[in-house]
Every structure is written in structure tokens, then in C-alpha cells.
Amino acid sequence: MFPRSPRRQRFFFQGLHQTYAWSLRRSLKYHRLTMMISGAILMATIVLFGIIPKGFIPSTDIGQITANTQAAQDISFPEMVRHQQQVVAIIRRDPNVEGVNSTVGAGGPNASANAGRIFIRLKPRHDRPLSADAVVQELRPQLARVPGIKVFLQNPPAINIGGQQTKAQYQLTLQSPNLQDLYEYAPQLEERLRQFPTLQDVNSDLQINNPQVQVEINRQQASALGLTANQIESALSNAYGTRQVSTIYATDSQYQVILSVAPQFQQDANALDLLSIRTPTGQLVPLNAVATLTRDAGPLTVNHLGQLSSVTLSFNLKPGVALGSVTQEIEQTARQVLPDSVSVSFQGSAQAFQASLSGLGWLLLAAILVIYIVLGILYESFIHPLTILSSLPSAGFGALLTLLVFQVDLNIYAFVGIILLIGLVKKNGIMMVDFAIAARHQGKSAHDAIYEACLVRFRPIMMTTMAALMGTLPIALGFGAGADARRPLGLVVVGGLLFSQFLTLYLTPVFYTYMESWRSRWQPLRSPLAVQPLESEVR
Numbered sequence: 001m002f003p004r005s006p007r008r009q010r011f012f013f014q015g016l017h018q019t020y021a022w023s024l025r026r027s028l029k030y031h032r033l034t035m036m037i038s039g040a041i042l043m044a045t046i047v048l049f050g051i052i053p054k055g056f057i058p059s060t061d062i063g064q065i066t067a068n069t070q071a072a073q074d075i076s077f078p079e080m081v082r083h084q085q086q087v088v089a090i091i092r093r094d095p096n097v098e099g100v101n102s103t104v105g106a107g108g109p110n111a112s113a114n115a116g117r118i119f120i121r122l123k124p125r126h127d128r129p130l131s132a133d134a135v136v137q138e139l140r141p142q143l144a145r146v147p148g149i150k151v152f153l154q155n156p157p158a159i160n161i162g163g164q165q166t167k168a169q170y171q172l173t174l175q176s177p178n179l180q181d182l183y184e185y186a187p188q189l190e191e192r193l194r195q196f197p198t199l200q201d202v203n204s205d206l207q208i209n210n211p212q213v214q215v216e217i218n219r220q221q222a223s224a225l226g227l228t229a230n231q232i233e234s235a236l237s238n239a240y241g242t243r244q245v246s247t248i249y250a251t252d253s254q255y256q257v258i259l260s261v262a263p264q265f266q267q268d269a270n271a272l273d274l275l276s277i278r279t280p281t282g283q284l285v286p287l288n289a290v291a292t293l294t295r296d297a298g299p300l301t302v303n304h305l306g307q308l309s310s311v312t313l314s315f316n317l318k319p320g321v322a323l324g325s326v327t328q329e330i331e332q333t334a335r336q337v338l339p340d341s342v343s344v345s346f347q348g349s350a351q352a353f354q355a356s357l358s359g360l361g362w363l364l365l366a367a368i369l370v371i372y373i374v375l376g377i378l379y380e381s382f383i384h385p386l387t388i389l390s391s392l393p394s395a396g397f398g399a400l401l402t403l404l405v406f407q408v409d410l411n412i413y414a415f416v417g418i419i420l421l422i423g424l425v426k427k428n429g430i431m432m433v434d435f436a437i438a439a440r441h442q443g444k445s446a447h448d449a450i451y452e453a454c455l456v457r458f459r460p461i462m463m464t465t466m467a468a469l470m471g472t473l474p475i476a477l478g479f480g481a482g483a484d485a486r487r488p489l490g491l492v493v494v495g496g497l498l499f500s501q502f503l504t505l506y507l508t509p510v511f512y513t514y515m516e517s518w519r520s521r522w523q524p525l526r527s528p529l530a531v532q533p534l535e536s537e538v539r
Contacts, residue, residue, distance in 0.1 A: 017458060020505065024454055027506040028447060034510040041503070042393040048400040049361075054324025055409035056353035060158040060485045061125060061132040067091075067118035067143075068152045068167040069104075070203070073210040073300050075114050075148075076267060080104050083149040084116045090142050091120055096128040096135045112207060112300050118151075131484070137319065140200075152201045154316055158485060161352045168201045168314035170323070171347040172330060174338065175308040181341050183208055183299075186311040189337045193315060198326050201316040207300035213269050214294040215287075222290040226280045232290065235277045240266060269295065305347075312347070322409035323353050360415055367419055368392065371426065383515045384437070388429035390511040391504040395425040398499025399492040408488050417492030424468050424497060428504045431457040436512060446516035450509045458505070465501050469494060 027034050069087060071080055081104050088102050101119040106112055122128060122135065130138065132155045143151040152167035164171060174189070176182050186206050193202045215236065217229050237243060239261045246257040265271040272293055276284040287293075303310050317323060327350060334344045346354055368389065375385035399418055403410060432453045439449035475483075475490030 013459070017455070020458055021455055024451065024506065024509065027510060028451065028513065031510045031513065034506060035514070037503075038390070038393070038507045038511070041397050045393045045397040045400065048397065048404070049410075052400050052403060053322030053409040054353075054357055054360075055322045055411035055414075056349055056356065057157055057159055057161075058409075058411050058413060058485045058488060059133055059155055062156065062158060063122045063124065063132070064156060065120040065122065065132055065136060066154055066156050067120060069116035069118065069149055070152075070167070071114045071149045073112075073114055073207050077105060077113060079148075080114060080116065083146065084118070086146050087143055087149060087151055088118065090146070091118065091139065094135065094139060096122055096130050096138075098123045114207075114300070133319065150203070152203060152316075154201070157349065161349050164312060164347065166205065166312060166314035167203045168316045169348075170315055170317070170350040172313045172315070172334070172344060172350070173305055173347050174311045174313070174342050174344050175305055176342040177308055178341055179302075179309050181339060182206070182309060182311050185338050185342055186313070189334060190313055192333050192337055193313065193330065196326070196329070198318055198321045199315045200318050202313065203315075204311060204313050205301070205303055206311045209297050210300035211269075212296060212298045213272065214296060215272075216292045216294065218290055218292065225283075225285055225290065227277060227285065227290060232277055232287070235275065235287070239275055320407060323350065324357060324409070327354060356412070363415075364418065367422060371422065375426075375430075379433075379437070383519050384433050387433055387508060387512045387515050388426050391425050391429050391500055391508055392422060394503040394507065395421050395496040395500035399496035401499070402491050402495025403488065405495075406491055408491060411488055413485060414488035414492050417489035418496075420489070421493055421496040424493065425500050425504065427464060428461050428501075429508050431461055432508055433512065440516075446513050446520075450512045454505065454509050461505070462501075465497055469497055472497075 067087070069084055071083055075083075084102055084104050088100050091097055091100055097120055099121040101121075102116065103118075104116040106115070122132060125131075128135075136153045136155055140151075140153055143153070154167075154169050157169060174182060174186055183206070186204060190202060190204045190206075193199055196202075215232075217232055219229065222228065222232065238259050241260065243259045244256050245259045248255040248257060260266070261271070261275075265274070273286065273288050275287045277287065277290070278284055303312065305312075317326065327346065331344070338344060345351065372385045372389060375388055376382060379385065396418065399414075399421055400410070403414060408414065432450065435453035435457055436446075436449040439452055440446065444452070472490045472493040475486050476494045477490070478484065478487040
């Protein structure tokens with residue numbers, strides 16, 4: 001903490017100012033060493049940008065968790081309800097959970113009767129010790145012990161970008177005109193993905209082991225008895241469908257009358273032999289007399305993406321794993337397992353991440369180029385903008401190093417922080433160069449001009465940097481609702497400002513002297529009337 005009395009504060013800043021003046025003289029004296037340090041930082045920044053884990057949209061605690069359940073493909077509706085009630089009972093016992101909403105059966109995102117969906121509402125953040133991601137990790141092993149049902153938990157993203165509603169957040173879709181190739185190779189790829197130590201909740205929407213009974217109508221035999229294929233199909237629909245045949249109206253309500261066989265006959269495939277169809281003459285003909293019944297297994301659902309049949313594999317990442325570190329590995333594995341007839345592509349958030357990842361570097365270069373053009377117009381020079389931008393590598397190095405230290409990936413929010421950091425850091429160079437240009441037009445040498453500019457501008461540079469640090473420090477510490485998403489932005493700004501603040505005070509003056517030396521060799525110094533120095537607002 002700073003000393004409290006004004007006199008001690010004055011002595012403190014005077015001592016700090018004198019220390020900076022002494023170290024600045026050493027930096028300008030050993031300018032070659034300073035430039036070597038600057039080049040090393042630039043190379044280290046490029047290396048860090050290449051090796052740092054890349055992410056997309058960070059996980060956010062919105063006080064809600066979703067769970068998708070899946071049981072055996074031949075499970076009955078009552079059994080599915082019983083299994084899901086066991087899951088709900090475990091979730092309700094968690095002290096972080098406030099309420100649970102459970103649904104079972106086909107409808108909405110569920111395309112089959114062996115699936116269910118659970119919406120979990122958590123208590124307010126200040127009333128529970130764990131975050132949403134921590135609650136997911138706590139519940140996962142407990143729910144895995146429930147026999148006969150699989151539960152896939154996920155913390156829903158704050159921004160849902162396209163894709164299908166699957167049991168996990170990230171999706172990999174396989175497509176092929178040959179349906180048998182999908183049935184053969186999709187389970188092989190799913191098994192390979194399950195072996196990845198970075199993935200969890202790997203699952204597939206491929207369900208091809210559903211027990212079924214094929215009814216093949218003997219049209220000649222049916223025609224001899226006066227029956228048509230439509231009559232036989234209607235009899236099966238009336239027995240096992242949900243056909244409403246009437247409505248009973250009461251005084252305060254109404255009831256739908258559904259035609260079907262008794263529930264005990266719906267559970268046994270042998271009961272099909274007892275089903276009869278009435279002929280036009282009034283005679284009852286058993287179904288097996290006009291049709292051949294064959295038992296086998298077939299697909300429960302057949303999914304499509306566009307015009308082609310598809311199988312979607314979905315997965316979640318384990319805590320601390322970045323999306324960018326697994327996408328390339330998944331693509332390589334898919335190329336090894338799948339034949340040429342099966343195409344593979346990411347969908348939803350994973351697809352958007354791949355598209356954005358290829359443009360992050362170009363976006364950063366475009367931002368720097370725009371700043372260079374604006375500064376070049378203001379100073380009417382090609383050299384001075386380079387001097388101002390010389391502080392960017394140190395800021396980038398500090399930002400990326402901070403992310404690595406705190407084990408945070410370079411996601412969209414962190415990249416926005418880097419763009420913001422560029423604007424914050426270059427103001428230090430503007431303060432120095434602006435004053436140095438004015439001193440140069442008074443006849444001073446480049447060395448004396450930048451030395452005086454650094455000492456005069458030292459206090460406002462420190463003040464503005466500390467103000468920016470104090471403003472972004474709460475974001476970096478992660479206070480408030482939704483802090484998990486904003487924290488990478490704060491870490492980038494705080495880390496970049498802290499590291500670049502000390503180096504900019506030494507690198508920029510040395511870089512300025514080199515630029516002025518090169519400019520004086522190739523271009524005579526303009527007259528004072530040709531260049532109008534910028535007057536900074538901060539003195």
C-alpha cells in the first residue's frame with residue numbers, strides 16, 4: 001500500500017521517478033541488449049499463441065443443468081418411468097438442487113420412447129457451495145450407478161449455436177448414401193472416441209437393435225378371403241395405435257376414448273397370433289392366416305442431415321480440456337476409421353469454433369493494421385506508428401502467459417480482451433512519442449527528446465495504467481453473476497498491462513531512437529511547420 005500522508009507520498013513518487021530515470025539511462029546505454037530482449041519477447045509471443053489451448057465460448061453458471069436419459073431400445077414406457085424416477089430421486093437429494101422437472105418418451109428433442117429429459121434448477125449461487133460444472137461432476141458418478149439407464153448431464157451453454165439437440169454439447173456428424181456403411185463404422189468410431197482421456201459422455205443417436213416384428217401380407221390368401229391390405233393395416237393400427245374413436249363429455253370435463261387391445265397383450269409379441277380380422281361376410285380370420293410374422297431387430301430411428309442419412313456422435317469435454325486440443329485428434333481418428341464413402345463434419349458449437357479459429361490470427365493482424373493506418377494519418381509518418389506499436393508483443397506475451405498460469409484457454413472472451421489490450425497499451429507509446437516529436441522540433445536530439453518525454457510522461461502513464469488495472473481486476477478475480485465467462489477477459493487485460501507496463505517504459509524509448517536514426521539516414525527531418533505535433537490530453 002502507498003504511504004498515507006501527502007509528504008510521504010511525494011517522497012515515494014520522487015524516489016520511484018528517480019529510480020526510473022536511472023534505469024532508463026541504463027536501458028538507452030545498452031540499447032542493443034534491450035532490442036535483443038524485445039526480439040526474444042516477440043518470438044516468445046508467437047510461440048505462446050501457437051501452443052496455448054484454444055477454446056470457444058466458456059462455460060457459464062446460469063443456475064440450470066439439463067440431463068438426457070437413455071435406456072434399452074426395447075424398454076416399455078412403465079419401466080422407463082420407473083428408471084427415470086430413480087434418477088430424479090438421486091438428483092433431488094443433492095443440496096445444490098432447488099427443483100427438478102422430468103419428462104419421458106417421444107416428443108420434443110426425444111425421437112424415441114426409450115429417452116427422457118430432466119431439467120434441474122439450482123439454488124441461487126450465493127446459497128450453494130458448488131458451481132454448475134462442479135455439480136455436474138458431483139452427480140455424474142452417482143447417476144452412473146443406476147442400473148438400466150444412462151444419464152448424460154451438461155451445463156447448457158450461454159449461447160447455443162446451431163446443431164441438433166443431443167445428449168452432449170459438441171457434435172460430430174457422419175453422412176453416407178450407403179446406410180449400411182453408417183451402421184458398420186459409426187459404432188467403431190464411437191468406441192475409439194470413448195478411449196480418449198479428454199472426452200466424456202460420448203454417445204450416439206444410432207439405435208439399430210430395436211426388437212421388431214415384420215408383418216408380410218400374403219395378398220393372394222387375403223384376396224381369396226375378401227380382405228385387402230388396407231383392412232389388415234387398419235386392424236393392426238386399431239390394436240396397437242392410439243386411435244381416438246369417441247369422446248365422453250362430463251359435466252366438468254371430457255374424456256377421449258382410445259381404441260387398443262388390453263395392456264397385457266401389448267407387451268407380448270405372441271399376442272399377434274390372437275389378433276383376428278373380420279371379413280366382409282362377418283367371418284373372423286386370424287392374422288397368421290393371411291400374413292407371415294418374422295421377428296428381427298431393426299433401427300429405432302433413421303436420422304438425416306440434408307438429403308443423406310446421418311449418425312451424430314456427441315461428446316463433452318472433461319474439466320480443464322480446451323476444445324481446440326481435441327478437434328484435430330478427433331478428425332485424425334475419423335480418417336483412420338471411416339471409409340471414403342462416409343463423410344464427417346463437426347456441427348453446432350464445434351463447427352462454429354473451427355470456423356472462428358481459422359480467422360483469429362487474421363482478425364488480430366487486421367486490428368493492428370487499422371491502428372497503424374490511423375496513427376500514420378495522425379502523425380503523417382510511417383515510422384512513428386511502428387514505435388508506438390512496439391509495445392504490443394510484451395502485452396501479448398503477458399496476456400498469454402497469464403492464461404497459461406491460470407490454466408484458462410484462449411476463448412472468444414479472452415480474444416476480445418487481447419483486442420482491448422491493444423488499445424490500452426498503445427496509449428503509453430502515444431504519450432511518449434507525442435512529447436518526443438515536439439521536443440525534436442525544438443532542436444533536441446532523438447536520445448534527449450525521448451529521455452525527457454519518458455520522465456515527463458512517467459506519472460500520467462502510471463496513473464492511467466493503474467486506473468485500467470483497478471477497473472479490470474474485479475473481472476479477473478471473478479466476482480458477480482456470470483463471472484466465469486468474463487474472467488478470461490479480465491485475466492488477459494490485467495496480465496498484459498502488468499507485464500507490458502514495465503517493459504514499455506524501456507523498450508519504446510530504445511525503439512524510438514533506432515527508428516529516428518534510420519529515418520534521418522534516408523529522409524531529412526521535416527521542418528517544424530510540416531508536422532503538427534499532437535497535444536495529449538494527459539499532462
